[in-house]
Amino acid sequence: MRQAPLAADGFLPNGPLPPPWPGRTVPLDGTSLHVRDTPATCPGAEPALYVHGLGGSAQNFTDLAGLLADRLDGQAIDLPGFGHSEPGPRYTLPYFTGRVIRWIEHSGRGPVHLVGNSLGGAVSVRVAVLRPDLVRTLTLISPAMPFLDVRRSLQARALPLLVLPRAERLAARHLTRIPPEAMAAQVLASCIADASRISAQRRQETIEEFRIRCTAEHYAAAYVRSFRGLVASFLRAYLPGTGSLWQMARRVPVPTLVISGRQDRLVDVRVSPQVARLIPDSRLLMLDGVGHVAQMEVPRLVARAIAALVDECASPGTTKPPGQRSGPH
Template identity: 75%
Template structure:
């Protein structure tokens, strides 16, 4: 593990607030997966894939994907049951990883620069470990790798709900009790350390995303079942077996950037450094005063770290070619 390198600020595009990138519904294995494309602004841009966290969507990557469009030809997908994708049959980290692998294979764009936030980080670690042929570099933002002290997460208060036989119905009922504006505010307060960094346009988009959830009958079940699957994955990580996410992390060979926020309220702040220590070729960036979604809260800082990673790995590749 080493410290992440930040490229100069001048290498980034000027400040802008792009609208959500255009999306399309793609039927894959009989199920609709929704994907947003961030067009590259350079002819030699390389393919990238962005994977959101629990309760999120492809819109969580709008700003970062735009900032990186000079180097990366981006796609962001909605995982099954979230955003505008149809529900899936299973809501586990392995099932989501299979969907990401299938998308990369279907799109024919691999290997990709793979990005994951929170749950998407756990999914991306599994993909990078089991299918190294599909991953050029790996960027993890507050990855939800296993930790056992659930007091360090505001979602810990939901754990008793998971034990109820009708947890999905309870969650669906709870959704109906909150106005979209209030729920969006609560979500942002949980995910973002400094709400002044979130512009009005992003707030309005978050409210619209909440309205979409209200209209999707499957959403509450998808959320509860995914949280249940994530907790199960956490517990299995500390038991014998090849499927432990920590064991898989130690097998990742892709050059990796790990970004963590020291004000993260959803994932134990010790997880990001632990992830960087586990992955052999890793770089760590810990951000003061930043929460769970650094790519939303401080996208320019994250973009500078990503460009630092790409610059470093590109130079290593050139040296290798010259040596050969």
């Protein structure tokens, strides 16, 4: 593990906030997956895939993907049951992993620079281990890797819900009773350390997303079952066997960047340093005053770290922009 370098800020684009990148629904193995494209702005850009966290969507990467468009030809997917993707038959880490692998295969763009946040980070670790031929580099932003101290996560309050026989109905009823504006505010407060960093435009987009979720019959089930599947993976991680996420972290074969906010209220802040220590070729960036979704809260800092990783691992013959330095952690 070593300190993550940062590419120079001056090589990132400046300008107004981009709108959500265009989305499309793609048939895949009898179901459909929603994908947002961030086309590259420079020739020679390499393919990237962004994978969101529990309860999130491809829209969580709008700013980051835009900042990296000179280096990366980006796609962000909605996992089954989230965003605009159809619900899936299962909501386990192995199932999500299989969907991400199938998308990379289907798109014909691999190997990709794979970026995962939270649940998407845990999924991305599995993808990198099971199919390293599909991954150029791996970036994990507050990855939801296992920890057992429930006091270190706001989501611990929802754990009793997982054992109730009608948990999904209760969650659906809860969603319909809370206005989208209030729900969006609650989610942002739990994920963001400094709410002033989120623009009015992004707040409004988050509200619109929750408006859609309140009308989607499958969303509550997708959330509860995904949460249950994630918790199950945490428990299995401390048992013997190659399926443990911690054992998998030791076998990640690609260059990896781990990013975490020190004010993360959803994933134990001790997790990311542990992940970085286990992954053989890793770089760690800890951000003061930042919460669970650093790519939304401080997208320029995250983009600079990813740009430095991409430049370091650039394919032979690829022109790398100059200007790289180590940044404060």
